[in-house]
Amino acid sequence: KYITVTLSIKLFPLVYFILLYSYFSSTLSSPLYSSSCQLQGQFHLNGMHKAGDVVLGGMFEIHFFSVFPDLSFTSEPQQPTCYGFDIPGFRAAMTMTFAIDEINRNANLLPNVTLGYSLYDNCVKLQIGFRAAMSLISGQEQQFILDETCVGTPPVIGIVGDSSSTSSIAISSVIGSYRVPMVSYFATCSCLSDRQKFPSFFRTIPSDAFQVSAMIQILNHYDWTWAGLLVSDDDYGLHAARSFQSDFVQSGGGCLAYVEILPWGNDPAELRRIVDVMKKSTAHVVIGFAHESHMINLMEEVLRQNVTGLQWLASEAWTAAAVFQTPHFIPYLAGTLGIAIRRGEIPGLREFLLRIRPDPHNNSYRNSIVKLFWEYTFQCRFAQPPAGWVETEAVSCTGQEDLEDVENDLLDTSNLRPEYNVYKAVYALAYALDDMLQCEHGRGPFSGHSCATLQTLEPWQLVYYLQKVNFSTTFGDQVSFDQNGDALPIYDVMNWLWLPDGRTKLQNVGEVKRSAFKGEELTIDEKKIFWNSQSKKPPRSVCSESCSPGTRMARKKGEPVCCFDCIPCSDGKINNQTECTRCPEDFWSSPQRDHCVPKKTEFLSYHEPLGICLTATSLLGTCMCAVVLGIFICHRSTPIVRANNSELSFQLLLSLKLCFLCSLLFIGRPRLWTCQLRHAAFGISFVLCVSCILVKTMVVLAVFKASKPGGGDSLKWFGAMQQRGTVIVLTSVQTAICTAWIVSASPTPYKNTQYYIDKIVFECAVGSTVGFAVLLGYIGSLASLSFLIAFISRNLPDSFNEAKLITFSMLIFCAVWVAFVPAYVSSPGKYADAVEVFAILASSFGLLLALFGPKCYIILLRPERNTKKAIMGRATSKS
Numbered sequence: 022k023y024i025t026v027t028l029s030i031k032l033f034p035l036v037y038f039i040l041l042y043s044y045f046s047s048t049l050s051s052p053l054y055s056s057s058c059q060l061q062g063q064f065h066l067n068g069m070h071k072a073g074d075v076v077l078g079g080m081f082e083i084h085f086f087s088v089f090p091d092l093s094f095t096s097e098p099q100q101p102t103c104y105g106f107d108i109p110g111f112r113a114a115m116t117m118t119f120a121i122d123e124i125n126r127n128a129n130l131l132p133n134v135t136l137g138y139s140l141y142d143n144c145v146k147l148q149i150g151f152r153a154a155m156s157l158i159s160g161q162e163q164q165f166i167l168d169e170t171c172v173g174t175p176p177v178i179g180i181v182g183d184s185s186s187t188s189s190i191a192i193s194s195v196i197g198s199y200r201v202p203m204v205s206y207f208a209t210c211s212c213l214s215d216r217q218k219f220p221s222f223f224r225t226i227p228s229d230a231f232q233v234s235a236m237i238q239i240l241n242h243y244d245w246t247w248a249g250l251l252v253s254d255d256d257y258g259l260h261a262a263r264s265f266q267s268d269f270v271q272s273g274g275g276c277l278a279y280v281e282i283l284p285w286g287n288d289p290a291e292l293r294r295i296v297d298v299m300k301k302s303t304a305h306v307v308i309g310f311a312h313e314s315h316m317i318n319l320m321e322e323v324l325r326q327n328v329t330g331l332q333w334l335a336s337e338a339w340t341a342a343a344v345f346q347t348p349h350f351i352p353y354l355a356g357t358l359g360i361a362i363r364r365g366e367i368p369g370l371r372e373f374l375l376r377i378r379p380d381p382h383n384n385s386y387r388n389s390i391v392k393l394f395w396e397y398t399f400q401c402r403f404a405q406p407p408a409g410w411v412e413t414e415a416v417s418c419t420g421q422e423d424l425e426d427v428e429n430d431l432l433d434t435s436n437l438r439p440e441y442n443v444y445k446a447v448y449a450l451a452y453a454l455d456d457m458l459q460c461e462h463g464r465g466p467f468s469g470h471s472c473a474t475l476q477t478l479e480p481w482q483l484v485y486y487l488q489k490v491n492f493s494t495t496f497g498d499q500v501s502f503d504q505n506g507d508a509l510p511i512y513d514v515m516n517w518l519w520l521p522d523g524r525t526k527l528q529n530v531g532e533v534k535r536s537a538f539k540g541e542e543l544t545i546d547e548k549k550i551f552w553n554s555q556s557k558k559p560p561r562s563v564c565s566e567s568c569s570p571g572t573r574m575a576r577k578k579g580e581p582v583c584c585f586d587c588i589p590c591s592d593g594k595i596n597n598q599t600e601c602t603r604c605p606e607d608f609w610s611s612p613q614r615d616h617c618v619p620k621k622t623e624f625l626s627y628h629e630p631l632g633i634c635l636t637a638t639s640l641l642g643t644c645m646c647a648v649v650l651g652i653f654i655c656h657r658s659t660p661i662v663r664a665n666n667s668e669l670s671f672q673l674l675l676s677l678k679l680c681f682l683c684s685l686l687f688i689g690r691p692r693l694w695t696c697q698l699r700h701a702a703f704g705i706s707f708v709l710c711v712s713c714i715l716v717k718t719m720v721v722l723a724v725f726k727a728s729k730p731g732g733g734d735s736l737k738w739f740g741a742m743q744q745r746g747t748v749i750v751l752t753s754v755q756t757a758i759c760t761a762w763i764v765s766a767s768p769t770p771y772k773n774t775q776y777y778i779d780k781i782v783f784e785c786a787v788g789s790t791v792g793f794a795v796l797l798g799y800i801g802s803l804a805s806l807s808f809l810i811a812f813i814s815r816n817l818p819d820s821f822n823e824a825k826l827i828t829f830s831m832l833i834f835c836a837v838w839v840a841f842v843p844a845y846v847s848s849p850g851k852y853a854d855a856v857e858v859f860a861i862l863a864s865s866f867g868l869l870l871a872l873f874g875p876k877c878y879i880i881l882l883r884p885e886r887n888t889k890k891a892i893m894g895r896a897t898s899k900s
Contacts (some may be wrong), residue, residue: 120444251316380420403417704797801838804835
């Protein structure tokens with residue numbers, strides 16, 4: 022109760038002094054305000070402490086399990102008790118004390134500064150871990166002497182721990198508000214990388230985001246696209262499950278057959294259900310992303326149901342757990358691949374551990390860790406602690422027992438993994454503190470370029486230097502933190518080897534790491550890996566086998582993307598797993614439908630039998646024309662040559678030779694120049710030929726009319742000049758037609774894919790159908806006119822029998838080209854060109870043989886008839 026003084030000092034100084042003295046005397050003697058300040062409460066925590074200029078805190082799993090008393094609140098609640106001593110956890114705690122002792126002996130690191138420590142057992146329980154954290158940041162002295170400040174054991178400036186992600190999340194959320202740095206050696210949850218929520222959290226173990234990525238790289242390496250996932254029911258497992266579900270499909274096209282959350286404690290019904298799911302699933306790979314305590318009960322159920330043939334992929338939380346490497350588990354777990362914390366070497370640690378000795382005269386809980394280890398190891402007991410704390414009765418401990426006399430994992434320093442992370446965490450805090458103390462006044466990073474000192478040190482100032490830590494351990498590993506407080510990610514890949522004598526060996530078969538230059542990199546020594554199968558090869562684990570060539574994947578409705586049916590690709594398409602894609606226009610799918618091959622090409626080639634025959638026939642006709650021309654030249658003075666207009670005969674033979682030769686332009690792969698030239702040469706050559714025949718026919722008719730009375734004037738219109746002029750004019754018209762056609766719509770090479778789906782037909786597109794029709798129509802009109810005139814003149818006297826030969830030759834010519842039109846239209850590809858060549862050759866041979874065959878016969882075989890008298894004699898006799 023407080024007293025208010027209202028009297029004036031000036032008026033009543035003596036009374037005021039008496040009242041003021043009475044106030045302080047009564048207040049200081051009251052139970053609510055004594056001469057000292059004290060903590061709200063004190064926790065009975067197993068701990069270990071050492072004084073120093075600067076104190077570092079630590080939280081470790083010294084015991085596996087804990088028991089909390091009933092909270093009836095009818096009396097003061099009892100403290101929780103812990104049991105199930107954990108040797109690896111104790112070794113991790115001792116590693117911290119070793120690192121601090123090593124730093125204190127190092128003259129180059131933190132000179133003139135002594136590091137102390139306060140370590141607590143969290144008993145793998147958040148409630149106990151939270152109590153330990155509060156004790157570390159607030160101090161654990163029972164009383165502080167009242168002075169300007171509470172003087173006593175100072176609170177810690179940084180904490181090494183916690184080992185659990187869940188505990189680290191909860192504790193860092195609170196102490197992060199005070200910016201107390203916390204460096205975890207085992208908490209891997211990717212959520213802890215959130216700098217907004219956890220501004221002062223660091224860790225020397227990689228984030229689970231990288232561990233998930235590392236596991237996915239192993240899955241992709243062995244083409245395991247179908248796997249089951251088991252996770253623990255905490256932040257560690259649940260965050261990993263979310264990462265797997267999102268990253269597995271994106272990174273390698275894999276799927277999770279099932280995702281099961283392992284129960285806390287032993288839940289037989291739930292464990293049976295989970296194992297039944299594993300047995301029924303077609304996934305042969307099972308990923309265990311859970312703590313050792315969650316996996317042990319599941320493995321017991323796997324053993325009971327005799328589930329074999331599974332390939333296990335273990336997270337770092339249980340990869341190296343000795344509890345699974347026993348004779349009854351190894352038939353089921355041999356060959357397990359696992360992600361393990363980077364192994365390191367700590368010189369001198371074993372010798373340090375051998376020097377551990379408890380203080381038998383100190384019964385305080387605050388220094389009980391070594392004593393509890395001693396009691397567990399030697400099955401003895403020091404002085405009786407409070408009721409309920411010691412589990413069993415045992416012989417008395419002396420504290421002088423020899424650790425080398427017992428088999429204990431404590432001294433096995435050949436496979437230091439969490440301990441190596443503890444070692445790096447302590448050194449990270451020490452290097453940060455050393456950097457801080459080397460700050461030069463006036464050049465500091467804080468306001469006014471000030472520096473921090475041991476006397477004025479605030480935890481947030483140490484956080485600044487922790488972010489810039491960069492050093493190398495004696496083992497050669499670099500230690501630094503990124504902007505999220507995460508260490509440089511690197512993991513070892515482990516394999517459980519089943520030795521012939523039944524023992525198990527955990528061997529390193531590779532590593533996965535991330536570098537600034539190469540990104541994430543997986544290295545595995547395949548020769549070292551032990552596979553627990555008869556084939557001694559990696560198992561297959563896929564929902565659906567890859568589609569064979571020529572088929573594509575079709576999703577199964579309601580199934581993951583890894584489960585699909587294979588549907589054949591249609592012609593002209595190839596598969597790229599997810600869909601059939603059409604090959605480019607000039608390509609065709611291979612018989613296996615796995616790649617595109619060039620389509621077969623078709624054109625009238627010089628190398629095929631049909632092309633060879635047509636070429637030979639064309640050259641034969643050309644040679645025959647040359648021979649006939651030679652015969653006519655040699656016998657140009659004979660009556661039969663002179664009587665039939667030798668000049669027109671020579672022109673006709675030359676044009677026929679051109680007709681034979683132009684057929685060669687239709688053979689071979691079409692080019693632009695051959696497409697333009699072939700029809701022009703064909704049209705002009707045949708017009709020249711038919712023009713000569715037409716003029717010949719007209720001359721025959723004119724001569725016959727001139728032989729009749731009054732018909733002499735008819736020959737003056739058919740002199741030599743008129744004949745040449747007529748041929749030139751008629752041929753010029755065709756030349757003009759061809760020129761206009763080529764200029765307006767030139768024929769071009771064309772890849773025709775309409776005839777065959779797997780073959781390209783090279784042909785010449787006419788460009789203008791009208792142009793082609795006019796060309797043919799002009800030839801046909803001249804041929805028809807010539808045939809009509811010759812037909813009219815067919816009954817002339819024998820001396821003028823040229824008309825009969827022309828009639829017969831034009832009949833053949835017209836018949837051939839009338840038959841050509843339907844045959845050309847109905848013939849595909851190269852056969853259309855063959856039909857046109859055949860029509861050219863047939864009509865040319867018809868003209869050559871019909872017009873010049875009989876004359877050559879007389880010239881060569883019946884020379885006696887090659888006289889004017891013989892020719893005229895036949896005429897006289899007939900008349």
